[in-house]
Amino acid sequence: MAAHRYLPLSDAERDEMLRAIGLKSADDLFASIPKRLRLGGALDVPGPLAEMDLVAEMAARAGENILPDPRSQFLGAGAYRHFAPAVVDHLLSRTEFYSSYTPYQPEISQGTLQAVFEFQTLICQLTGLDLSNASMYEGASTLAEAILMAERTAPRGRVVLSDRLHPEYAQVVRTYLANMGIVLDIMEHGRDGAADLVAARQALEGKASALVVQHPNFFGCLEEVEALAAVAHQAGAFLIVVVTEPIALGLLKPPGEQGADIVLGEGQGLGVPLSYGGPYLGFLAARQSFLRQMPGRIVGEARDVDGRRGYVLTLATREQHIRREKATSNICTNEGLCALTAAIFMAALGKSGVMELARHNRAKAAYARERIAAARGCSIPYAEPFFNEFVVRLPVPAAAAVRRLAERGIACGVPLSRYFADKRQERDLLVCVTEINPRGEIERLADELGRLA
Numbered sequence: 001m002a003a004h005r006y007l008p009l010s011d012a013e014r015d016e017m018l019r020a021i022g023l024k025s026a027d028d029l030f031a032s033i034p035k036r037l038r039l040g041g042a043l044d045v046p047g048p049l050a051e052m053d054l055v056a057e058m059a060a061r062a063g064e065n066i067l068p069d070p071r072s073q074f075l076g077a078g079a080y081r082h083f084a085p086a087v088v089d090h091l092l093s094r095t096e097f098y099s100s101y102t103p104y105q106p107e108i109s110q111g112t113l114q115a116v117f118e119f120q121t122l123i124c125q126l127t128g129l130d131l132s133n134a135s136m137y138e139g140a141s142t143l144a145e146a147i148l149m150a151e152r153t154a155p156r157g158r159v160v161l162s163d164r165l166h167p168e169y170a171q172v173v174r175t176y177l178a179n180m181g182i183v184l185d186i187m188e189h190g191r192d193g194a195a196d197l198v199a200a201r202q203a204l205e206g207k208a209s210a211l212v213v214q215h216p217n218f219f220g221c222l223e224e225v226e227a228l229a230a231v232a233h234q235a236g237a238f239l240i241v242v243v244t245e246p247i248a249l250g251l252l253k254p255p256g257e258q259g260a261d262i263v264l265g266e267g268q269g270l271g272v273p274l275s276y277g278g279p280y281l282g283f284l285a286a287r288q289s290f291l292r293q294m295p296g297r298i299v300g301e302a303r304d305v306d307g308r309r310g311y312v313l314t315l316a317t318r319e320q321h322i323r324r325e326k327a328t329s330n331i332c333t334n335e336g337l338c339a340l341t342a343a344i345f346m347a348a349l350g351k352s353g354v355m356e357l358a359r360h361n362r363a364k365a366a367y368a369r370e371r372i373a374a375a376r377g378c379s380i381p382y383a384e385p386f387f388n389e390f391v392v393r394l395p396v397p398a399a400a401a402v403r404r405l406a407e408r409g410i411a412c413g414v415p416l417s418r419y420f421a422d423k424r425q426e427r428d429l430l431v432c433v434t435e436i437n438p439r440g441e442i443e444r445l446a447d448e449l450g451r452l453a
Contacts, residue, residue: 014026068406068409068410068411069409069441070436071436071437071438071441072409072410072411072437072441072444072445073410073411073436073437074368074410074411074412074413074431074432074433074437074445075411075413075414075432076220076245076388076389076413076414076430076431076432077166077218077389077414077430077432078139078166078168078169078244078266079266079268079274079277080245080247080268080269080388080432080434081274081434081436082247082269082271082357082434082435082436083435083436084271084273084341084345085345085348085349087344087348088271088341088344088345088348091344092337092340092341092344096111097111097112097115097337097340098337110310110311112336113299113311113312113313114311115339115340115343116134116135116297116299116311116334116336116339116340117299117300117301117311118343118347119132119134119135119339119340119342119343120132120133120134120298120299122342122343122346122347123267123283123285124285125351126246126249126254126285126346126354127243127249127254127255127256127260127263127283127285128253128254128255128256128257128258128260128263129254129255129256129260129262129263129285129286129287130256130285130286130287130288131285131286131287131288131290131291131294131298132283132284132285132286132298133284133294133295133296133297133298133334134296134297134298134299134334134336134339135267135281135282135283135284135296135334135335135336135338135339135342136281136282136283136284136295136296136332136333136334136335137280137282137332137333137335138266138268138278138279138280138281138282138335139166139169139242139244139264139265139266139267139280139282140166140168140169140172140173140266140282141172141176141282141331141332142264142265142266142282142283142284142332143169143172143173143212143240143242143264144172144173144175144176144177145284145295145296145329145332146240146262146264146284146286147159147173147176147177147182147209147210147212147240148176148177148180148295148328148329149262149286149290149293149294149295149328150209150210150238150240150261150262151182151209151210152293152328153209153238153289153290153293154209154236154237154238155209156207156208156209156237157181157182157183157207157209158182158183158184158185158206158207158208158209159177159182159183159184159185159208159209159210159211159212160184160185160186160187160200160203160204160208160210160211160212160237161173161184161185161186161187161212162186162187162189162195162211162212162213162214162217162223163186163187163188163189164189164193164194164195164213164214164217164218164219164221164223165212165213165214165217165218165242166214166218166242166244167218167419167420168419169214169242169244185203185208186203187199187200187203187211188203189217192221192382192383192384193217193219193220193221193381193382193383193384193391194217194221194222194223194224194382194384195213195217195223195224195228197224197227197228197231200228200231200232201231201234201235204231204232204235204237205235207236208235208236208237209237209238210232210237210238210239210240210261210262211228211231211232211235211237211238211239211240212240212242213225213228213239213240213241213242214241214242214243214244215241215242215243215248215252215255216245216248216386216387216389218430219382219389219390219391219430220382220386220387220388220389220390220391220430220432221382221384221385221386222252222384222385222386222387225239225241225253225255225258225259225260226258226259229258229259229260229261230259233259238261238262239259239260239261239262240260240261240262240263240264241255241260241262241263241264242264242265243255243263243264243265243266244265244266245266245269245387245388245389246265246266246267246269246270246283247269247270247354247357247358247361247388247434248358248361248387248388249354249358250354250355250356250357250358250359251355251358251359251361251362251387252387256285256287261286261287261290262284262285262286262287262290263284263285263286264282264283264284264285265282265283266280266281266282266283267280267281267282267283267338267339267342268280268281268338270341270342270345270346271341271342271344271345271346272338272341272342279335279337279338280335280338281335281338281339281341281342282335283342284296291315292317293328294315294317294328295317295328295329295332296316296317296328296329296332296333296334297313297315297316297334298313298314298315298316299311299312299313299314300312300313300314300315317329357435358387360435361387361388361433361434361435362387362388364388364433364434364435364437364439364442365386365387365388365389365390365432365433365434367439367442368431368433368437368442368445368446369386369390369392369431371442371443371446372392372431372445372446372449373392374446375446375447375449375450376395376450376451376453377394377395377396377449377450377452377453378392378393378394378395378449378450379392379393380392380393381393381428388432388433388434389430389431389432389433390430390431391416391428391429391430391431392413392428392429392431392449393427393428393429394427394428394429394449394452395427395452395453396427396452396453397415397417397426397427398413398415398416398417398426398427398428398429399415399417399418401415401429401449401452402414402415402429404452405445405448405449408448410444410445410448412429412431412445412448412449413429413430413431413432414429414430415428415429415430416428416429416430431445
């Protein structure tokens with residue numbers, strides 16, 4: 001088969017477009033870029049292949065990947081592997097959803113609008129709060145938007161972040177707020193891995209618009225949300241709770257019912273596949289008083305003149321819809337297909353199903369922590385209650401342990417040295433166990449960690 005390329009435009013069509021904009025060649029399009037920054041020759045890549053040969057080549061390249069069995073992967077740190085029922089992908093793949101665009105026109109987007117409305121409702125039930133938007137890019141940028149929402153509601157120019165917040169979330173927040181005149185202070189945690197209420201009270205001295213904590217936190221420990229809410233409110237600040245593992249809310253009391261004012265996080269754990277890092281799904285819920293400051297879109301339910309139910313885009317405070325200076329966010333959007341995935345996942349499992357899934361996660365993680373704690377040279381540095389993630393202190397540097405176990409086909413966890421320069425945490429490994437990990441693989445992990453000493 002002769003080699004060929006699939007090109008949607010002919011040379012004649014390209015020349016016609018160039019003439020229409022007053023240019024002679026495609027190179028003229030890049031004349032504004034300094035010559036020293038432009039590629040001088042051809043790219044060092046193989047030549048074109050016939051489609052059949054290209055498919056074979058890509059399959060061969062893919063075969064070079066060495067991926068551990070999902071059952072022997074114990075990775076978490078903000079990205080969680082859960083089983084999604086077949087009905088999720090089946091409904092998600094219907095062309096009515098898969099090919100639909102954003103819900104600007106309610107008369108032709110009722111299915112999409114209803115799906116978003118159901119997602120918002122489920123997120124409110126999960127978080128225990130009054131309202132939710134139509135979703136956002138992912139958890140980290142959602143946190144930055146939540147902080148800006150709190151600051152617009154009670155402008156104080158200062159926010160306190162827990163030092164057990166996911167480091168990547170904290171970095172995104174710093175980038176977002178770098179030129180907005182908002183000071184970010186850090187609240188240090190106690191030695192047991194959870195927030196120290198005295199430290200929280202001290203960190204909030206002076207005016208702050210919000211206290212931000214993660215629950216479960218980055219080390220897997222559960223926070224005392226109700227007590228932290230009381231401390232924050234006493235200081236005149238809002239409590240913002242970040243949830244990177246939404247399945248935990250199937251077992252834990254909703255943060256909104258414990259006094260949290262804003263709850264946000266990463267919805268990837270709700271049926272969205274890991275997909276090598278994306279796309280992910282940010283969710284954001286808040287009390288009714290934040291309605292006018294909520295970024296993104298909110299879908300509402302309405303009735304027509306005949307009393308028939310319909311769905312509309314109730315609020316859309318993005319610069320696409322209103323004046324830029326009035327917009328609550330200039331870069332956020334909703335992840336429609338991922339939000340639909342989460343909605344189908346939660347609806348398929350139902351309240352009892354999500355609770356049962358959470359119990360499976362907690363039970364397997366408790367068994368894993370017990371087995372690993374008994375392994376030679378291993379210990380558990382934090383005794384606080386946890387959900388499905390916990391820190392293990394190894395007899396060797398955690399990064400080296402990860403490399404050694406990878407050679408045996410086990411992705412054993414995330415070394416905390418990746419995020420923290422503190423020498424005391426060089427041997428700390430963050431391990432996550434979900435319903436995917438069977439008992440035999442958990443025991444194998446404990447045995448292999450015990451051989452490191």
